[in-house]
Amino acid sequence: MPEMPSYAIGFVFYPGMTALDVIGPQTVFNSLPGVRIHRLWKTLNPITTDDGTVITPDMTFAKCPPLDIICIGGGMGQNAVVDDAEILDFLAKQGNDAKFVTSVCGGSEFLAKAGLLNGYRAATHWAAREKLASLGVAVGTERVVVDRNRMTGGGVTAGIDFGLTVAARLYGEDIAKITQLLIEYDPAPPFDAGSPEKADPELVEKAMSFVSGVMQA
Amino acid sequence: MPEMPSYAIGFVFYPGMTALDVIGPQTVFNSLPGVRIHRLWKTLNPITTDDGTVITPDMTFAKCPPLDIICIGGGMGQNAVVDDAEILDFLAKQGNDAKFVTSVCGGSEFLAKAGLLNGYRAATHWAAREKLASLGVAVGTERVVVDRNRMTGGGVTAGIDFGLTVAARLYGEDIAKITQLLIEYDPAPPFDAGSPEKADPELVEKAMSFVSGVMQA
Numbered sequence: 001m002p003e004m005p006s007y008a009i010g011f012v013f014y015p016g017m018t019a020l021d022v023i024g025p026q027t028v029f030n031s032l033p034g035v036r037i038h039r040l041w042k043t044l045n046p047i048t049t050d051d052g053t054v055i056t057p058d059m060t061f062a063k064c065p066p067l068d069i070i071c072i073g074g075g076m077g078q079n080a081v082v083d084d085a086e087i088l089d090f091l092a093k094q095g096n097d098a099k100f101v102t103s104v105c106g107g108s109e110f111l112a113k114a115g116l117l118n119g120y121r122a123a124t125h126w127a128a129r130e131k132l133a134s135l136g137v138a139v140g141t142e143r144v145v146v147d148r149n150r151m152t153g154g155g156v157t158a159g160i161d162f163g164l165t166v167a168a169r170l171y172g173e174d175i176a177k178i179t180q181l182l183i184e185y186d187p188a189p190p191f192d193a194g195s196p197e198k199a200d201p202e203l204v205e206k207a208m209s210f211v212s213g214v215m216q217a
Numbered sequence: 218m219p220e221m222p223s224y225a226i227g228f229v230f231y232p233g234m235t236a237l238d239v240i241g242p243q244t245v246f247n248s249l250p251g252v253r254i255h256r257l258w259k260t261l262n263p264i265t266t267d268d269g270t271v272i273t274p275d276m277t278f279a280k281c282p283p284l285d286i287i288c289i290g291g292g293m294g295q296n297a298v299v300d301d302a303e304i305l306d307f308l309a310k311q312g313n314d315a316k317f318v319t320s321v322c323g324g325s326e327f328l329a330k331a332g333l334l335n336g337y338r339a340a341t342h343w344a345a346r347e348k349l350a351s352l353g354v355a356v357g358t359e360r361v362v363v364d365r366n367r368m369t370g371g372g373v374t375a376g377i378d379f380g381l382t383v384a385a386r387l388y389g390e391d392i393a394k395i396t397q398l399l400i401e402y403d404p405a406p407p408f409d410a411g412s413p414e415k416a417d418p419e420l421v422e423k424a425m426s427f428v429s430g431v432m433q434a
Binding site: 018019020023024026027030031037039046050051052053054055056058105125126143144154155156157158160161164165168173174176177178180181182183184185186187188189190191193194195196198199200203204206207210211 | 235236237240241243244247248254256263267268269270271272273275322342343360361371372373374375377378381382385390391393394395397398399400401402403404405406407408410411412413415416417420421423424427428
């Protein structure tokens, strides 16, 4: 291999986040050469994701080195922490100097509240589009929205497409394709109901009411 | 909601596993009504996945109740534990009575070694097909292989398609579709290199040599 650039990539791990939002792109980045991944939180105490997985962060906000890429996901429990000053301050501080400021799913709401999406287009989970727009962000409905150095993915599984998009920017298409092959990302959903534009309206309504119920809790 | 069936679903969490193999279907199952997920290991001590994520199991093999579904994923570190008698005994014992015996990625090698795939077809990561065949398993190259009550997924991200396939079997297509919508699984890979049949042969060779190097370590 020729000499490769190296990057510090930080994912915020908070209680109530959706693990898959972040484990998707983390898995993509993990097989890239020269990437150092940090799992960040206020403390090194374990957090519990919204599916009940207990994950221990490995770096605190306070000790985190300057990041090339900062990323935050969404989650059923994000309402409880999305106005947390310590998180928003950390994002704002790292985001000012990062090469890429990124999110997956409802994570874009944190970026918006940290002041990092003023004048930018961004993606979010389909059920959170109105909320993000209400924060003054131009919401894109693409799977991955790239606006200058803001790279944001849609809901949950969009993090994988997001990760591959970032990988190609960092290391070129061939390495991104090898990564895609390593994670055998040749999707074949058994149904075609993965977006509100494609699913039956009655199912969209049920999904929305499920999200609303859980997010208010 | 009408009364729903309930299921105990157990995922084995071992050191060196690929987190995404299991976090994919776990996320699918988490939004199903009446599902109880157990994260299983020999002890309740944290394990580190092959991307460096530290996850704490919540149930030991010894105390695990009878499972309706048993699932195990693969990982860059699976060679170190794939002949472990305690894991294989646990799989064999639970697998005998489970409604579905399942795996994602290289996890099918564990099932084979536990004697659970004799006379069955099964899927695995594309780079592990020859190895699985050498264990006497009829290897399917589909994304998800269903043979009676054996349901197995291909590499890493195939776990999401696998999860939705299982969800539909357990709760019907409408609920599986709602789940697909909740995780916004409307994939749009930026490249079409997710299988060895689709990727450039030179990239397949590079990916295979990466896998071989890491798996031997």
